[in-house]
Amino acid sequence: MTRNWLLGAASTIAVIALTAAPAMAQTKFEFWYGLSGDLSDRIQDMCKTFNESQADYEIVCVSQDTYDNNLQNTIAAYRANKQPTVSQIFDAGTLDLMLSGAYLPIGQLMTDNGYDIDWSNYFSGIASYYSTSKGELLSMPFNSSTxxxxxxxxxxxxxxxxxxxxxxxxxxxxxxxxxxxxxxxxxxxxxxxxxxxxxxxxxxxxxxxxxxxxxxxxxxxxxxxxxxxxxxxxxxxxxxxxxxxxxxxxxxxxxxxxxxxxxxxxxxxxxxxxxxxxxxxxxxxxxxxxxxxxxxxxxxxxxxxFVGGASLWTLKGKSEAEYKGAAAFYNFLATPKQVEWWSTVTGYIPVTNTGFQAMKDKGFYDAAPYKGREIAITSLTEPAGDYTRGIRxxxxxxxxxxxxxxxxxxxxxxxxxxxxxxxxxxxxxxxxxxxxxxxxxxxxx
The missing domain is CATH 3.40.190.10 (Periplasmic binding protein-like II)
Structure with missing residues (x-):
């Protein structure tokens, strides 16, 4: 019988205590991520914008400082049944999550909650990293880089x-x-x-x-x-x-x-x-x-x-209300306005073809301080080879x-x-x- 890696012996890693955010939202759910410094500040800005954009959900976003910490803390939290609804898992942890059985596939989550996402719009080199061999995308591409x-x-x-x-x-x-x-x-x-x-x-x-x-x-x-x-x-x-x-x-x-x-x-x-x-x-x-x-x-x-960075995984064991909040958050991330903002304030590439083309048509990459960021798109879309799909x-x-x-x-x-x-x-x-x-x-x- 296959043993689920998230259900092993109790971890010695402490689960991070979360602080309360505004009390007006009807449904609160948690998002853990592995970035620090300026990039963490930008995620906090993003979470604040989401919370202010609607009155149904309140996302609580907590940095675990590094990708490795977030992976290990997510494992520990899942074992203790204290997992966040959404966790940012970096590229190196992708197969671990895929085989864990501890997640809801992103396509299923969005469909179940009434959202129609054109998954083919995501850059193939990014989507394939987080997809099954049959092309089913399991997590939400988020911060992609090279x-x-x-x-x-x-x-x-x-x-x-x-x-x-x-x-x-x-x-x-x-x-x-x-x-x-x-x-x-x-x-x-x-x-x-x-x-x-x-x-x-x-x-x-x-x-x-x-x-x-x-x-x-x-x-x-x-x-x-x-x-x-x-x-x-x-x-x-x-x-x-x-x-x-x-x-x-x-x-x-x-x-x-x-x-x-x-x-x-x-x-x-x-x-x-x-x-x-x-x-x-x-x-x-x-x-x-x-x-x-x-x-x-x-x-x-x-x-x-290779595409670097991370994707967002939706973990099992949460309420339907929290999953509705997560789906709303993912839909918010996929809006053209949010895609452009995220790429502007960080340097991460837009993860969709239409997002990149829209920014290019607006002259985003023509002059400082953003000129040069398109190099990453070029690097990721060079001719594929036998060993360039990724690492699984x-x-x-x-x-x-x-x-x-x-x-x-x-x-x-x-x-x-x-x-x-x-x-x-x-x-x-x-x-x-x-x-x-x-x-x-x-x-x-």
Whole structure:
């Protein structure tokens, strides 16, 4: 008998206590999310707008600070029958939710509550990540993004770099020129952002992370990272770090890569397109910067990158009134006005074709501070490859964390790249086999 991962032994993770919001609403329901800082502030603005837009429902929105925290806290809450109605689950937790049986499919929820949503309007690369093999969308696409490269164009110009790098060879040349021009930190590097340096590299270069179409073909997939192009890429990254072209910047150092970039201490960084709005607010006065797709290896055809971010899952065990509130909230999120507002104040891409086209027709992407955000759409809609649909591996949040450790071992502990990646594959396979055993004989949705 299949064991539901949400119904295991009691978790040691505390369920977050929620504070009361305005008392006039007829039905209150909870929304937990995994964003902090400026992005959390924008979600609070969004929730306030929803509450003020109607009198039937009151949404209580609570940050769990990080995606990982929110996933674990949602699990703990479900086990204790104290789950929110809506939870934002990041890309790495998608398969965990799909097999949990702890949710109501988004299509069913909206139909049952009288809403007619054109699901085909959602970008295919986004919808397929959260859909079954038959194309049934299970969760509501919400904050979608992909990794991009940010450049201080003033520094590039001073160093003699005229155009943004399109290849890793050009990227290295730009970093060397920055170093020679007296910039102590050419590239801010954060190994905890392995999804940017590893996963997006694998997608754009059409490299498998695991067999079975990166897990879409079954729970018996196996890791194959040590056999692909990332071996050479990580070797190159180690060289860049040893030569001082990559400089460690992370929460552990007291200054994140993003902060090092916006303060102009570091001249290049990689981050989510969702940070585009934050960078515009935080960049030091007079700093000019630009954004581009992630570079490519020389001579390799570019493919689409993976969609990052998260979707909204509706959890079982709540009242019909709360589900009506959730459906109303989802419908609110899907309105053109809200789609444009969300993309404007964050940097997350509009998730529908019509939303993107409407913003493009209005000239949204023609000038600062929004110019450049369309790069993410381009990156996500490059030609598809055999391994660019996404990653559907059980417990992928833990596998992703293992890649962070692997990159750290190579960069900081001088572990040979082949040794490190072979160990990563082995540990990843152990995690996959445990997940497979938990859901023995369970077919993928």
């Amino acid at each position: 990794a991009v490269m940010y450049y201080n164009t003033d520094a590039l110009k001073a160093a003699g770099v005229e155009t943004l790098p399109a290849t890793w060879t050009e990227f290295e040349d730009a970093a060397r020129k920055l170093k020679a021009a007296g910039y102590d930190c050419p590239v801010a590097f954060d190994p905890s952002a392995s999804w940017q340096w590893f996963e997006q590299f694998s997608a754009s270069h059409n490299q498998p992370i695991a067999t079975k179409d990166n897990g879409f073909g079954g729970l018996d997939a196996e890791m194959v990272v040590s056999k692909g192009k990332f071996v050479d890429q990580l070797t190159w990254m180690k060289k860049m770090y040893d030569e001082g072209l990559f400089v460690l910047k992370s929460k552990d150092t007291g200054e994140t890569a993003n902060d090092a970039f916006t303060s102009a201490k570091c001249q290049i960084t990689t981050s989510s397109i969702a940070d585009h709005g934050t960078f515009g607010k935080k960049a030091v006065d007079g700093m000019h910067w630009d954004v581009s797709m992630m570079p490519m290896m020389e001579g390799v055809e570019r493919h689409n990158t 591996l059980g417990g992928f949040a833990s596998i992703r964390a293992e890649m962070v450790k692997t990159m750290q071992d190579v960069m900081f502990n001088n572990t040979p790249v082949p040794t490190a990646l072979e160990a990563f594959d082995a540990k990843g396979n152990d995690m996959l086999r445990r997940f497979q055993a938990t859901y023995k004989n369970a077919p993928l949705p």
